Amino acid sequence: MPAEPMLASPLARPVVPLSWVAEPKWDGFRVLVARRSDGRVLVRSRHGTDLAPAFPEIAAAAAEQLRPGVLLDGELVIWEGGRLAFERLGQRMGRRGQSAARLAEQIPAHVVVFDVLYVDDVSTQTRPYAERRSVLEGLFVPDGLRPPWTLCPAASVTDLSTLRTWMSWSVVGVEGLVLKDPLQRYRPGVRGWRKYRVRDTTEAVVGAVTGSLARPGSVLLGRLDDRGRLRFVGRTVPLPATAARDLTPLLHPARSDHLWRGREFSAGWGTRETLEVALVDPDLVAEVSADVSLDAAGRWRHPVRFLRARPDMAPADVPPFGAGNEPASG
Template identity: 45%
Template sequence: MHAVPAADLPAGMIYEPKWDGWRCLAFIQPGRIMLQSRHLRNLTPYFPDVTRLLRSLPPGVLDGELIVWDPARERTNFVALQRRVVAGHRLPAEAAARPAHYVVFDLLHDGVDDLTGLPLVERRARLEALLVGAPPQLQLCPQTLDPAKARAWMVEWQHAGVEGLVCKAPDGPYVSGGRSWTKVKTRNTTEAIVGGVTGTLSAPGSLLLGRYDASGRLRYVGITNPVPASHAAELGQALVRYIAQRRGGTIPHPWPVPLPAGWAGQLGERRPLVYVPVQPTVVVEVLVDAAFDEEAGRWRHRAGFVRVRADLSPYDVMRAAAF
């Protein structure tokens, strides 16, 4: 099942936290466990700690989210999930140092019968019975029918890496590829400094965002979706190409050109990003979600442009952490 974006909570639904992890189906058979990603990738080799725990359950098919909890930051750690894929021979040490959790929210098969046609409330009741006494790393996903409680989760749990809510009909079946679930992301506005643009200065596309750290270095923190045409002219008038002279030569822009693919933080992005460096003097207000990579100091998802903040200096913007 897939969830489509919604602006607000629909009424009469079951509400569950939207975790910042990897969606994963778990196929449990006698002597064999398989973990499969939303894109049908086999994740089994990367999570031996989770597969070991799933062997304690009877045969069936579960749907849930793989997460890694960072006790030092008291939040989920998405980077630790990504490390599993590239750990190689270091995987056992990585799993021991940063164990994964499987947060389960649906039961699709009980080893005998296909349960996908049952209402969600019936599947949930069977799932709750299945996970009685399960180890802490196999977690039953919280859920509520109370919209007020769900909204409180959006506020209170975003610091822990919960991105928002997934809303599901209590009587709904589980339809593979279906899109009857909705997701509402927790989003907040904040300020950042424009350090570069895609496109041209007169017709900027996306904005590359930065913040100064305590040492005075401009740190890259993310990129926006394409700027609405109604704001492009205003930005084009305010942006100035980065040219700074000093004795002995030109002062380089603090970010490499093109921007390395790994900096962009977008899943699936494999190519460096060509952009135009600009003087870091323009402050913009942007809309961001809770998916913030604290280790890299960047937003993982693209920000939404809101407006130019001509009333703010770059030094009024929140400082970036130093790494």
């Protein structure tokens, strides 16, 4: 099994040669799943973590459905309430035994498969993507793989109607597109593919900044809930110098009743490191560009891009907490 799967580098625009192929980009955990010739099943994360104990239904399906000597590459996902629930994957990590089995019944996982690296213990990695795709499709013919396995759709980048449809799936958590050269072999750990994330423009309230009010480094954003409380929804990437300079005169020190006073903010998903922040009076609205990766509450899981301040808007004009990337009306 490769130490690391093949990866994708980001694109600001989905522009690639017309011969390339596109696939939907799923919001889940990258996973490599194998059934070895000795019958042993392996379910590994991108970084080599053994996921089989936490996702016993996937290990069981691999043992039952994969023929010996097959290794698949895909995305581990959970559907809930008609959307991809990334946060549910995190809740299942670290579970073992009866706890893991119970969650497998309550919120079962699926694997969206988009590549095959071994068949009958013979590596397919030196073969071009187009050939690997044909082999993979052969595993899903009638009486082949069935749920929890799903074959990832693929289409030519010239099929604009299909690509637009996939990008419209952002409302259920599909993040965008992965773009692949049909002549390229599989290169573990190399960013040989390309990825394009769907982004939306929306608004949020400036609640704090990293750095200082005189030199803001990034912006912590919030939205009002149904009780009028400012709830944290995400953080921007580092501000360009011009944006920081333009923002500075609009920031005012927080009052003593700021609801975020005493709260700690994580420096990133999956880390215990916290940020040093300066609270500001939450009366300034920011327009931001955000991708579609949201948690169950509608908070952005990835940093967003600060576009401009909107002093013409009031916090009450901003979409409410939990609205995700829905833009403000008017």
